[in-house]
Amino acid sequence: MDFESLFTQICHDLGKNGDVKEISTRFSTCTTDARRVSFVLALDPVRDCLQGPLSLAKREISTPCKSHELSTSHRVEGNNYYQKKLNWKAICSYNRSLLVGEGEALALAYANRSAVFHDTADWLHSLRDIQLAFDHGYPKNLEYKLRERQGNCWLELGHVHQAFTSFSLAKDLLEKTTTNVQQHKDKLISIISKIGKLGDVNNIGVTESMSNEAAASSIERQVIKQRTTAPELNRDSNARLPAASTSIELTDSVDRGRCLVATEDIQIGTTVIVEKALASILLEEFKESHCHHCLHWTPGPVPCHQCSQIDAIPETRTLSYLQVGFCSTLCRDEAWASYHSSECGLTDSLHRTNVGKNGLLALRTILKVGRQRIIDAHQHDEFLPAGEVYDSSDYGGTIHRLVGNSSQRSVADLFRRTVMAVYLTSFIQPYDEILAAAALRLIQSYPCNAHEISHLAVPLPGSLSSGSHFHSLQKIRLCEIAAAAMPVLSLINHSCNPNVVRVCYGDVIVVRAIRRITRGEEILDNYGYHYATHEKKERQLKLSQQYYFRCNCQPCTEDWPLYEDTLKLVNQSDMSDAINKDISDYTACSYPDVPLQQLEESARLFVGYLNALESDASIHLPVQEYSMAQEVLKHCWALSATLSPHLAVVVEVTVSKKINKTPFDGTDEYPTHSLLANYLCPEMNLN
Ligand SMILES: C[S@@+](CC[C@H](N)C(=O)[O-])C[C@H]1O[C@@H](n2cnc3c(N)ncnc32)[C@H](O)[C@@H]1O
Known part of the structure; x- marks a missing residue:
């Protein structure tokens, strides 16, 4: 039974007994996740409904069937x-x-x-x-x-x-x-x-x-x-924030919680954060092509010793493949020692729960972190004491303390998430209130804090020959392959005109400056709603629904137009012509055979244009040329991160994938967090 059916059944059973109103009132008085979990686990309809999925999960684990x-x-x-x-x-x-x-x-x-x-x-x-x-x-x-x-x-x-x-x-x-x-x-x-x-x-x-x-x-x-490797930090690692460079520091703001701020002037292209995911989950569509553990593409997966097997699904009488593949025996053994031994045999059942990425990521995080660290985290207080190191591999000091917006959630929303937490943790440790409470915390915080891991999908050689250069760029798209918990990246607040961009190298995300950042300025990312692609009304609505804040960035306060309504450079025809010509040359490259060196050269060129545009006091943003140069630069970086000796095959595999979006939990949308959302031209929208 998937989560939606289970939840409907529970609500139906509670309604049958005429208890809904009274239960809602009593549930609304639970002020902590631990109390919410205890309350829900004491309800008979919940306990009854949990029996079915649990016995199925046990059967699946106990009947390995290689053939x-x-x-x-x-x-x-x-x-x-x-x-x-x-x-x-x-x-x-x-x-x-x-x-x-x-x-x-x-x-x-x-x-x-x-x-x-x-x-x-x-x-x-x-x-x-x-x-x-x-x-x-x-x-x-x-x-x-x-x-x-x-x-x-x-x-x-x-x-x-x-x-x-x-x-x-x-x-x-x-x-x-x-x-x-x-x-x-x-x-x-x-x-x-x-x-x-x-x-x-x-x-x-x-x-x-x-x-x-x-x-x-x-x-x-x-x-x-052979995997593509992330660039290094521009400076020494920050002692208090090891995944970041000394060019930025963690601080608190009055109106937007914690934030990252520049300690010195930062140039365009500078790498200020290199963070490895604390936990991640590969989306099901990519299980045949990407490593279950490090998320890198692999031409020849090595299966798990046990759980990559066929499984007869009783309800549908079909065979499904429980494919868990790794790029190397090292990843296989590392995953086994860290979390896979606890979920082995369950991966397919877990996907069939249809709880969405955040639910699965919450469970994976719990498996990776382990019960004892969860208990320790709960025993310590909620804030990071002054001077304490904010380490990406730490759970208690980082992920455990992310914004969850519990107080702003409705009773119905919290009830649903609590049932989901109880249901999910039952797969590994039935009725364990500590694990369920930890899952509930993450299921609330991940919709505003989890990150998308994307790879560029490049069309097959030869298919880019026709169309405009915008059209060509459109064909080379980012597709989401995984979701990840990145504690340091989760400290970055949003702007509809961000000054940094994320580039993915497997389960490592690199943050690079896409605008000049002056000392004291806040580092700002885009949560998927960019001024050039989304109307202000839509941005504000989505940000308040999903992230619970009202955006006051420059494009919002000054009402900047969408890309197509943005002015072109005036009185600067030489610069405008040069930028447009170079964009045209870039998009005419014969993908996927673009040498890495050529991409680096293109990146340097567009960094130069952005610097020139920013230095000219007579130019007032937004202008189309600036936006387009930024897009091409992001594109170069994303493509360099995807390039591998096997790119030609990556291309074939990724493009042939049918990318189904996993249903999402509740009303929250997943943060798009991808360059995709930032593509500027209407004809570049990829839907
Ligand atoms: C990914 S977290 C960012 C870090 C967060 N400030 C913290 O203290 O953990 C997202 C949350 O930060 C806050 N936030 C992000 N951008 C903001 C902005 N531009 N203005 C106000 N609040 C913002 C919102 O509460 C949002 O749900």
């Missing part, structure tokens, strides 16, 4: 695609095969996937899959094939000693085979020739070759290194 048959059928399907050189399709089928496979079926799936990576020159992923195939018992009589492939990969990566060892093993294995098949003989000749070509290695000796374990961990490290 040799299904794994084989996906592998055969993959082999067909591979023969037709439909490499990406082959990889997808092999992914499925290994998600449901175990033992030899799993080993064969890894081995076959390694062949596709080998043929597409992805030597690292090929090597990693070969290693995993051996780990899972790849058949001895076929080992020579993998050893030869392994040798090729090592050689391509410049590890001559490793290549020599692998080829030699392949040779020994072939020499030991008793069959007289011509194919084997030919293979032996070819391998001997490869060894011969390595020549000198014989003299150096193979003893310098890495051990199996060392080689495996070196491959894993290299796989991880």
